[in-house]
Amino acid sequence: xxxxxxxxxxxxxxxxxxxxxxxxxxxxxxxxxxxxxxxxxxxxxxxxxxxxxxxxxxxxxxxxxxxxxxxxxxxxxxxxxxxxxxxxxxxxxxxxxxxxxxxxxxxxxxxxxxxxxxxxxxxxxxxxxxxxxxxxxxxxx
Amino acid sequence: xxxxxxxxxxxxxxxxxxxxxxxxxxxxxxxxxxxxxxxxxxxxxxxxxxxxxxxxxxxxxxxxxxxxxxxxxxxxxxxxxxxxxxxxxxxxxxxxxxxxxxxxxxxxxxxxxxxxxxxxxxxxxxxxxxxxxxxxxxxxxxxxxxxxxxxxxxxxxxxxxxxxxxxxxxxxxxxxxxxxxxxxxxxxxxxxxxxxxxxxxxxxxxxxxxxxxxxxxxxxxxxxxxxxxxxxxxxxxxxxxxxxxxxxxxxxxxxxxxxxxxxxxxxxxxxxxxxxxxxxxxxxxxxxxxxxxxxxxxxxxxxxxxxxxxxxxxxxxxxxxxxxxxxxxxxxxxxxxxxxxxxxxxxxxxxxxxxxxxxxxxxxxxxxxxxxxxxxxxxxxxxxxxxxxxxxxxxxxxxxxxxxxxxxxxxxxxxxxxxxxxxxxxxxxxxxxxxxxxxxxxxxxxxxxxxxxxxxxxxxxxxxxxxxxxxxxxxxxxxxxxxxxxxxxxxxxxxxxxxxxxxxxxxxxxxxxxxxxxxxxxxxxxxxxxxxxxxxxxxxxxxxxxxxxxxxxxxxxxxxxxxxxxxxxxxxxxxxxxxxxxxxxxxxxxxxxxxxxxxxxxxxxxxxxxxxxxxxxxxxxxxxxxxxxxxxxxxxxxxxxxxxxxxxxxxxxxxxxxxxxxxxxxxxxxxxxxxxxxxxxxxxxxxxxxxxxxxxxxxxxxxxxxxxxxxxxxxxx
Numbered sequence: 082x083x084x085x086x087x088x089x090x091x092x093x094x095x096x097x098x099x100x101x102x103x104x105x106x107x108x109x110x111x112x113x114x115x116x117x118x119x120x121x122x123x124x125x126x127x128x129x130x131x132x133x134x135x136x137x138x139x140x141x142x143x144x145x146x147x148x149x150x151x152x153x154x155x156x157x158x159x160x161x162x163x164x165x166x167x168x169x170x171x172x173x174x175x176x177x178x179x180x181x182x183x184x185x186x187x188x189x190x191x192x193x194x195x196x197x198x199x200x201x202x203x204x205x206x207x208x209x210x211x212x213x214x215x216x217x218x219x220x221x222x
Numbered sequence: 223x224x225x226x227x228x229x230x231x232x233x234x235x236x237x238x239x240x241x242x243x244x245x246x247x248x249x250x251x252x253x254x255x256x257x258x259x260x261x262x263x264x265x266x267x268x269x270x271x272x273x274x275x276x277x278x279x280x281x282x283x284x285x286x287x288x289x290x291x292x293x294x295x296x297x298x299x300x301x302x303x304x305x306x307x308x309x310x311x312x313x314x315x316x317x318x319x320x321x322x323x324x325x326x327x328x329x330x331x332x333x334x335x336x337x338x339x340x341x342x343x344x345x346x347x348x349x350x351x352x353x354x355x356x357x358x359x360x361x362x363x364x365x366x367x368x369x370x371x372x373x374x375x376x377x378x379x380x381x382x383x384x385x386x387x388x389x390x391x392x393x394x395x396x397x398x399x400x401x402x403x404x405x406x407x408x409x410x411x412x413x414x415x416x417x418x419x420x421x422x423x424x425x426x427x428x429x430x431x432x433x434x435x436x437x438x439x440x441x442x443x444x445x446x447x448x449x450x451x452x453x454x455x456x457x458x459x460x461x462x463x464x465x466x467x468x469x470x471x472x473x474x475x476x477x478x479x480x481x482x483x484x485x486x487x488x489x490x491x492x493x494x495x496x497x498x499x500x501x502x503x504x505x506x507x508x509x510x511x512x513x514x515x516x517x518x519x520x521x522x523x524x525x526x527x528x529x530x531x532x533x534x535x536x537x538x539x540x541x542x543x544x545x546x547x548x549x550x551x552x553x554x555x556x557x558x559x560x561x562x563x564x565x566x567x568x569x570x571x572x573x574x575x576x577x578x579x580x581x582x583x584x585x586x587x588x589x590x591x592x593x594x595x596x597x598x599x600x601x602x603x604x605x606x607x608x609x610x611x612x613x614x615x616x617x618x619x620x621x622x623x624x625x626x627x628x629x630x631x632x633x634x635x636x637x638x639x640x641x642x643x644x645x646x647x648x649x650x651x652x653x654x655x656x657x658x659x660x661x662x663x664x665x666x667x668x669x670x671x672x673x674x675x676x677x678x679x680x681x682x683x684x685x686x687x688x689x690x691x692x693x694x695x696x697x698x699x700x701x702x703x704x705x706x707x708x709x710x711x712x713x714x715x716x717x718x719x720x721x722x723x724x725x726x727x728x729x730x731x732x733x734x735x736x737x738x739x740x741x742x743x744x745x746x747x748x749x750x751x752x753x754x755x756x757x758x759x760x761x762x763x764x765x766x767x768x769x770x771x772x773x774x775x776x777x778x779x780x781x782x783x784x785x786x787x788x789x790x791x792x793x794x795x796x797x798x799x800x801x802x803x804x805x806x807x808x809x810x811x812x813x814x815x816x817x818x819x820x821x822x823x824x825x826x827x828x829x830x831x832x833x834x835x836x837x838x839x840x841x842x843x844x845x846x847x848x849x850x851x852x853x854x855x856x857x858x859x860x861x862x863x864x865x866x867x868x869x870x871x872x873x874x875x876x877x878x879x880x881x882x883x884x885x886x887x888x889x890x891x892x893x894x895x896x897x898x899x900x901x902x903x904x905x906x907x908x909x910x911x912x913x914x915x916x917x918x919x920x921x922x923x924x925x926x927x928x929x930x931x932x933x934x935x936x937x938x939x
Contacts, residue, residue, distance in 0.1 A: 106739055106740060109783075113783070138862075138910075139736070139738035139739065139785070139787070139858070140738055140739045140740075140783070142738070142785075143738050143739070143782070143783030143784060143785060144783060146782050146783060146785070146830060147782040147783045150782075167870075174787075174806060174807070174808065174809070174822070175785075175787065175806035175826070175827045175830075176805075176806050176824065176825055176826035176827060176830070176839060179826060179835070179839055180826070180830065180831065
């Protein structure tokens with residue numbers, strides 16, 4: 082059932098999480114706890130590689146929303162790269178491209194990080210809005 | 223018929239015995255008359271005396287027969303051997319005392335000495351002699367009962383020898399009284415033979431060991447007294463100085479020898495019983511204990527199969543341990559999930575809390591591996607805190623673990639305020655108890671657990687029914703538009719929602735929403751969304767405004783990882799237009815002009831971001847609709863339904879169905895889609911909530927908008 086795995090690789094500019102398999106309501110907690118422990122250790126520049134991810138459900142999408150605010154308020158970001166078309170469709174339907182940098186490969190992500198914080202490349206108004214952390218999730222805390 | 227019933231009555235043992243006694247009595251009486259009249263007896267009676275004497279004897283014999291009827295009762299009347307023994311031995315003592323009293327009376331009045339003259343003396347002799355004989359015979363009865371307590375294969379023969387022998391002795395004595403003294407030796411031999419026979423008759427005395435300690439002490443005292451008293455009677459009967467023998471002989475010839483015989487038997491019997499009891503006295507305590515152990519374990523085994531209530535079970539276990547091990551305080555601690563004292567007997571729970579802090583005793587158990595036993599807690603330095611806190615409640619202590627699957631899940635404790643109370647047997651027994659109790663408690667605990675899950679299930683069923691009611695009971699019936707809807711949660715409750723509401727401008731608006739995640743939390747959000755949608759719709763002029771207001775309402779109050787996707791379409795029959803907004807939801811499929819199209823206007827999921835981004839990102843589309851156009855709204859449970867071989871259902875198959883579908887019934891289109899989803903999923907368990915709404919526009923959309931609108935109002939409201 083648990084055909085989902087994460088491998089973490091450190092890069093000069095960011096930490097890369099390679100996820101593979103199925104990311105759904107059952108496996109999402111694995112990713113969530115992994116991200117949580119990384120962020121607790123002060124890792125705020127994260128790249129998630131979707132190369133080997135076959136399926137993502139709405140619960141899987143929710144995981145990225147949990148941390149994005151905290152990461153961005155610490156001048157970091159979560160960048161999503163190398164999605165299969167099917168996985169991208171799910172992100173796209175939900176409007177995630179407006180909230181996250183969804184890029185073709187890791188190098189692009191590193192370039193974005195090297196360009197200062199990842200919020201400089203804003204090509205659209207919507208994206209600028211997203212990166213204004215005050216607009217995202219005015220949660221109770 | 224009558225003959226048969228008479229025969230049946232006659233075949234009953236007590237009637238046979240009564241008849242036998244009556245016949246024997248009649249025979250003896252006849253003999254007595256014969257020999258009294260013609261023999262050379264030392265006693266000479268007048269005719270009147272003879273008649274009175276004979277009458278009294280007849281009454282005596284009749285009462286004997288009656289007595290036989292009374293005493294020959296079914297075995298079931300008597301309870302345990304100990305009860306029978308108690309009654310028999312106490313009767314032996316009382317009967318013997320009665321006979322001694324009569325003998326005393328005889329010697330006081332010196333009746334036997336007077337040479338039997340006078341009617342009064344004759345009467346007195348009979349009145350005292352008959353009870354004496356009856357008391358003796360009653361002794362014989364109780365002896366027989368004792369012998370029958372535990373019969374063996376020879377007991378019938380032995381019984382025949384005793385009773386037959388007694389009859390023979392009587393006969394011989396009658397002959398002797400008829401001046402045939404030579405047969406006296408014969409009766410002595412007979413008495414000896416019977417005495418030996420009775421020794422064999424009662425060898426089975428195993429039941430004596432089943433008596434409790436106190437019963438043994440009492441039994442020994444009573445049977446010793448009984449044998450001493452019977453020796454006294456024997457001496458008095460057969461010594462020349464006493465007249466008891468003479469008096470008995472005058473009541474019935476041979477009665478004195480019969481009484482002697484009976485008391486020889488009584489003496490032998492009770493002497494033997496008292497010796498057996500005396501020998502078993504030192505082990506009486508141990509025997510008692512064993513008996514209690516056996517009974518306790520038997521009760522426990524019974525409880526294991528019948529008691530499902532763990533509290534009740536622990537109570538009976540604690541009582542047994544207290545009684546059998548002689549503990550004063552017994553308690554059971556459970557340490558598998560919640561560390562708590564499950565049951566305490568003979569000690570207050572507060573005292574126990576003081577007695578050990580935080581599973582101290584359990585660590586002892588771990589160290590000792592199996593069983594812990596302390597004779598005097600005062601002398602154990604490692605139990606210092608235990609001792610100090612105990613308020614001197616417990617000094618002797620035993621602990622046995624409750625094991626399940628080789629893991630310690632609890633412990634059974636037995637304590638006593640005195641030191642050196644528990645023996646090694648107690649520890650062994652406590653361990654045996656603990657082993658048995660583990661199984662029983664496991665059963666009881668499992669039962670309680672299954673009760674809990676049963677309760678959970680029934681609550682989930684209620685939740686399911688409640689959620690069912692949150693969805694529309696029926697679809698609105700609007701002229702020019704045929705609607706059908708279906709929703710099914712993957713589990714008992716789900717996060718899918720659909721509804722049909724009227725906007726401020728009276729447009730009919732269909733809403734389909736899907737809360738991320740599944741189960742209970744999704745169900746709560748679903749209910750919340752319904753409330754918000756119903757409350758806001760009448761104030762909103764467009765589906766876009768409705769969705770934006772919903773987002774504003776829920777943003778910030780949801781969990782970060784949760785969000786809701788929504789799609790809303792409002793139909794304006796007047797303008798023949800559909801207004802469509804999509805907040806992260808699956809696209810709208812529409813079949814018009816011979817082809818099926820997918821509409822995916824921009825929009826973020828509800829609850830992800832605040833109104834600033836959300837509202838600006840949300841794009842509202844307007845579509846023209848014509849009669850015959852088919853619209854499909856659904857949640858991702860439809861297009862993402864999985865199949866091991868074929869993968870995901872996908873949008874294409876849904877589009878195909880829309881294209882192929884050839885009638886204008888929304889219900890039939892819905893049925894096809896639901897069937898497709900079910901067939902595609904096949905054997906695989908439905909793993910996401912499925913919701914489908916189909917809308918088919920009918921004739922007259924646009925031109926007859928006003929009329930339709932009025933009809934729609936009439937129908938919907």
